[in-house]
Each structure stands twice: as structure tokens, then as C-alpha cells.
Amino acid sequence: MTGLPGGALDADCFQEAYAHSSIDTIPVPLPPLDSPKWNSSLRAFALGFKSVSATIFSAVLFATYIGIGALAHDSHFSLGWTLLSTILVWAGPAQIIVITTLGSGATILQSAIAVTVSAIRLFPMVASVIPLMRTPETKRRQLILVAHFTAVTLWIECHRFLPHVPRDRRIAFVHGLGCGLLCITLWANMIGYFLAANLSQTLGAAILLLTPLAFLFSTARNSKELSDVAALVLGLLLYPLFSLMDSGLDILISGVVAGTIAYGAHRVRARA
Amino acid sequence: MSDFLGDWHALVVLLVAGVIPNQIWRMLGLWLGGGLDEGSELLIWVRAVATAILAGVIAQILVHPPGALASVPAFLRYGALAAGFVAFMLTRRSIFAGVIAGEIVLLAGTWWFG
Numbered sequence: 275m276t277g278l279p280g281g282a283l284d285a286d287c288f289q290e291a292y293a294h295s296s297i298d299t300i301p302v303p304l305p306p307l308d309s310p311k312w313n314s315s316l317r318a319f320a321l322g323f324k325s326v327s328a329t330i331f332s333a334v335l336f337a338t339y340i341g342i343g344a345l346a347h348d349s350h351f352s353l354g355w356t357l358l359s360t361i362l363v364w365a366g367p368a369q370i371i372v373i374t375t376l377g378s379g380a381t382i383l384q385s386a387i388a389v390t391v392s393a394i395r396l397f398p399m400v401a402s403v404i405p406l407m408r409t410p411e412t413k414r415r416q417l418i419l420v421a422h423f424t425a426v427t428l429w430i431e432c433h434r435f436l437p438h439v440p441r442d443r444r445i446a447f448v449h450g451l452g453c454g455l456l457c458i459t460l461w462a463n464m465i466g467y468f469l470a471a472n473l474s475q476t477l478g479a480a481i482l483l484l485t486p487l488a489f490l491f492s493t494a495r496n497s498k499e500l501s502d503v504a505a506l507v508l509g510l511l512l513y514p515l516f517s518l519m520d521s522g523l524d525i526l527i528s529g530v531v532a533g534t535i536a537y538g539a540h541r542v543r544a545r546a
Numbered sequence: 547m548s549d550f551l552g553d554w555h556a557l558v559v560l561l562v563a564g565v566i567p568n569q570i571w572r573m574l575g576l577w578l579g580g581g582l583d584e585g586s587e588l589l590i591w592v593r594a595v596a597t598a599i600l601a602g603v604i605a606q607i608l609v610h611p612p613g614a615l616a617s618v619p620a621f622l623r624y625g626a627l628a629a630g631f632v633a634f635m636l637t638r639r640s641i642f643a644g645v646i647a648g649e650i651v652l653l654a655g656t657w658w659f660g
Contacts, residue, residue: 348613354551390567400575478614509601533595
């Protein structure tokens with residue numbers, strides 16, 4: 275997360291922040307700002323819905339949610355529960371934490387604490403996405419669904435697409451984009467769930483491996499700062515140690531310790 | 547939990563352990579988000595802890611694997627992740643290349659050693 279000014283709308287700011295990634299080289303397939311296609315909210319919704327085909331993150335999301343579907347199946351959750359968790363939670367890390375911790379016998383409180391720590395990152399994301407589409411007439415309740423859809427994928431795509439969307443059509447556009455991404459993940463959940471139920475053990479294992487692989491590499495790709503990289507590496511290495519304690523809070527303790535060491539490394543370097 | 551939704555207890559657990567602790571931050575962002583500095587020291591620490599928790603979850607799936615993944619020998623699970631990481635770095639951080647390489651090593655390995 276680079277320090278984007280809250281209300282910055284011009285693509286320059288975003289392209290400067292992400293100049294070292296390839297996101298901004300993909301053309302945005304939207305009609306010009308003055309096109310009559312933007313005259314209706316429904317058209318804007320449809321354009322947002324269709325835009326999921328123009329994002330590389332759709333494929334990553336698809337693979338991740340196939341993995342989540344398979345994980346839920348092998349952790350003995352029902353398909354309806356899995357789909358409902360995707361609709362209501364709408365955050366891959368939180369869903370995986372709920373499924374793996376509850377599946378391995380943690381208490382509800384332990385899961386809730388781990389989930390809420392993983393979800394704090396949503397606070398600054400929502401806070402930086404909302405100003406992109408607010409107008410003086412916008413009521414807060416019109417933005418609730420936008421806040422709900424906000425997660426790392428939508429957060430990145432808003433900064434890429436919204437400069438090409440007229441301001442008064444942006445909420446409809448983002449609703450369409452969010453619904454499109456939701457459709458992708460629900461289909462992926464069902465596919466993963468049924469594959470895990472019906473495939474051979476080897477292929478089932480391959481599907482379950484999708485989740486750690488997709489999460490590791492997408493997190494590594496998003497880790498630009500020293501503290502993020504150190505937290506990722508230390509978190510991977512320290513968990514096996516802390517899991518020996520078998521306290522039920524292993525994930526949380528290793529996360530706080532590894533994250534705090536990583537933050538310390540960032541402080542030491544900042545002072546040097 | 548063989549029904550489509552499962553029992554009401556599972557749904558209450560989903561709400562209390564998953565939905566509420568997650569959504570509370572989105573709604574706080576919507577209500578209070580105005581003057582927040584993304585570069586503040588507190589947020590850097592929070593992000594580091596959140597990243598490390600996610601890394602811990604990745605490690606947990608590999609160390610204490612669920613279901614079918616438990617049938618794969620440990621060295622192959624770690625090997626697949628390592629191979630994926632090498633491919634990820636060699637392709638200038640392509641998520642796709644990393645995932646495919648990891649999967650190929652896992653499948654080839656279980657075929658070879660199975």
C-alpha cells in the first residue's frame with residue numbers, strides 16, 4: 275500500500291505509485307467519458323460487470339476460490355456454508371483462517387481474533403476507495419455495498435478503472451465490478467467443492483495446494499516494503515515452531531511475533 | 547453437515563467467527579475513514595502482523611494439511627512450494643508461473659514416488 279492521497283483521481287498518481295508493476299500496461303476497455311453509454315446506471319453496472327474479464331486478478335481469484343472450496347469440503351463444511359461465507363465475508367484470507375482454525379479445533383473466539391487481525395487492512399482500503407466515488411449528493415448508505423465489496427482485488431481495480439468512469443456512474447460501475455467478481459468466486463467455490471469430493475486423492479491434493487500457492491505469490495507480489503517481505507518470510511518460518519506449543523493460538527502468536535520483528539527491522543532501517 | 551446449508555449452529559459460528567470480525571473494519575473505514583494516513587507507523591505494524599498471520603496460515607496448510615493433501619509426503623509439499631517460488635522469482639514475479647510450477651512438482655512427485 276503506497277501513500278495514495280485519499281481523494282486523488284488522476285491516473286498519473288496511480289501509475290507513478292505502481293510504475294514498477296505491469297498493472298498499468300493493460301489497456302482499459304471502456305467507452306470514452308463523454309460517451310452516451312454512460313447515461314444510464316444500468317449500463318454502467320453492466321460495463322463494471324463485464325470489466326472482470328479485463329483483469330488479471332480474476333484468474334488469481336478463480337484459482338484461490340477453487341482452493342477455498344476444496345479446503346472447505348475437506349474440512350467438513352457444507353457447500354451452502356462455503357458459498358455464504360464467500361458472499362458475507364468476501365475476503366480470502368479471513369475465509370481461509372475461519373476454515374482452517376475451526377476445522378483444526380480452535381474455539382470461536384480464537385478464530386474471531388485471528389480473523390479480525392487479518393481484516394484490519396480493510397479499514398485503510400475502504401477509506402481510500404470511498405473518496406474515489408463520493409459526490410456531494412452521495413449518502414453514506416449508498417456506499418455500504420461498495421465498502422462490502424472492497425478487498426485487495428477491488429481496491430487495485432478501482433484505482434485502475436475509475437479514472438475512466440464518469441464520477442456520477444462510479445458507484446453503479448463498482449457494484450457491477452463487485453458482482454462480477456462475486457460470480458467468479460462462487461463458481462470457483464462450487465467447482466473446487468465438487469472436485470475435492472469426486473477427484474482422486476492426488477488431484478484433490480493438487481487442488482488444495484492452490485490456496486497456499488496463490489496466496490504466497492500474490493502476497494509476495496504485493497509486498498513492496500521491507501516490513502512486508504520480512505513479515506511474510508518470518509511468518510512462514512515461525513509458524514512451525516509455534517505450532518509445537520499446540521496452544522490453539524499458534525497462528526495468532528506466531529503472527530504477532532513475526533510481524534513485530536518485521537516492524538522492528540523496518541524501524542531499525544528507518545533510523546539507520 | 548450433509549445438508550446444503552448445514553445446521554444453524556454452523557451458521558452462527560460463521561457470523562461470530564468470520565463475518566462480524568471481518569466486516570467491522572470495512573464499516574469503520576466507511577464511517578471514520580476520512581483523515582487516515584496510510585503511511586502511519588501503527589498501520590505499518592498492523593500490516594506486518596496481518597501479513598505474518600497470512601503466512602502462518604499458508605504454513606499451517608503445509609505443515610498440518612487438511613484432507614487429501616495429507617496423503618502427500620511432507621518433503622513433496624515443501625518442495626512444491628519451493629519450486630513454485632523459484633519459478634515466481636525467475637519470471638519476474640508471475641503468480642501464474644509460480645502456481646503452475648508448484649502444481650507440476652506436486653503432481654510429478656506423487657506420480658514418481660507414489
